Amino acid sequence: MRKKIVAGNWKMNNNLGETEALLSKLLKKMPETDAEVMVAPPFISLRLAFDTLVQSPVEVVAQNMHFAENGAYTGEISADMLKSAGIQTVILGHSERRAYFNETDESLAKKIDAALRHDMTAIFCFGEELEDRKSDNHFKVVEKQLKNALFHLKASAWKNIILAYEPVWAIGTGETATPEQAQEMHKFIRKTIAENYNEKVADGVSILYGGSVKPENAKEIFSQPDVDGGLIGGASLKAKDFVAIVDAI
Numbered sequence: 524m525r526k527k528i529v530a531g532n533w534k535m536n537n538n539l540g541e542t543e544a545l546l547s548k549l550l551k552k553m554p555e556t557d558a559e560v561m562v563a564p565p566f567i568s569l570r571l572a573f574d575t576l577v578q579s580p581v582e583v584v585a586q587n588m589h590f591a592e593n594g595a596y597t598g599e600i601s602a603d604m605l606k607s608a609g610i611q612t613v614i615l616g617h618s619e620r621r622a623y624f625n626e627t628d629e630s631l632a633k634k635i636d637a638a639l640r641h642d643m644t645a646i647f648c649f650g651e652e653l654e655d656r657k658s659d660n661h662f663k664v665v666e667k668q669l670k671n672a673l674f675h676l677k678a679s680a681w682k683n684i685i686l687a688y689e690p691v692w693a694i695g696t697g698e699t700a701t702p703e704q705a706q707e708m709h710k711f712i713r714k715t716i717a718e719n720y721n722e723k724v725a726d727g728v729s730i731l732y733g734g735s736v737k738p739e740n741a742k743e744i745f746s747q748p749d750v751d752g753g754l755i756g757g758a759s760l761k762a763k764d765f766v767a768i769v770d771a772i
């Protein structure tokens with residue numbers, strides 16, 4: 524059975540003091556749930572977050588990492604460094620990293636490989652832009668992103684992969700994909716994986732939806748059969764909203 528997951532991507536928000544305050548609220552309010560709950564603070568707060576949440580069921584994950592093992596990559600962080608801080612899971616390929624930091628499916632394939640070499644789990648983000656949807660190319664674009672970044676993997680590697688479908692037009696815009704649009708795409712993603720691997724791999728992979736998920740719309744989106752949870756941006760910065768979204772799964 525694939526896992527239900529709710530992950531909060533804090534992006535470039537919260538200094539150390541704000542991180543402490545938000546985590547302590549989350550710890551107090553977090554409901555009992557069968558779902559896996561994750562938070563992704565900025566690099567500088569990872570260790571603090573790990574120490575704060577180590578006894579709780581909430582996992583601390585990273586927002587990015589480099590593909591190299593180490594070396595002359597000023598400003599970058601490696602898989603080994605993340606693991607040494609207790610981090611087991613990393614978000615890769617977020618559309619903001621693709622748009623502002625020139626990440627491509629090809630460089631992301633290397634990051635995926637680096638994460639797997641270190642036995643980490645990768646939350647791979649992908650999704651079409653508004654023009655792709657308007658021109659009815661959204662399925663093609665998504666298929667290409669999956670193929671280029673992930674389809675070189677062996678079937679056995681997929682146990683360490685979580686997918687996050689995040690249509691770019693729905694991120695931070697307040698415009699959410701309808702539950703039907705999310706389901707349609709998630710079903711397509713699962714079918715594409717089944718065709719390239721097999722039903723077992725396709726059924727086992729958790730596919731999260733991301734893009735303007737809020738307490739008001741979470742339940743309907745999460746109730747779709749191929750939506751296994753959410754990657755939450757803005758609403759993960761308020762303990763009350765994030766907890767309500769966890770409650771909705």
Ligand SMILES: O=C(CO)COP(=O)(O)O
Nearest residue numbers: 532694695734735756757
């Ligand atoms: O990018 C996202 C999560 O990674 C979604 O962001 P919002 O929830 O703010 O739209």
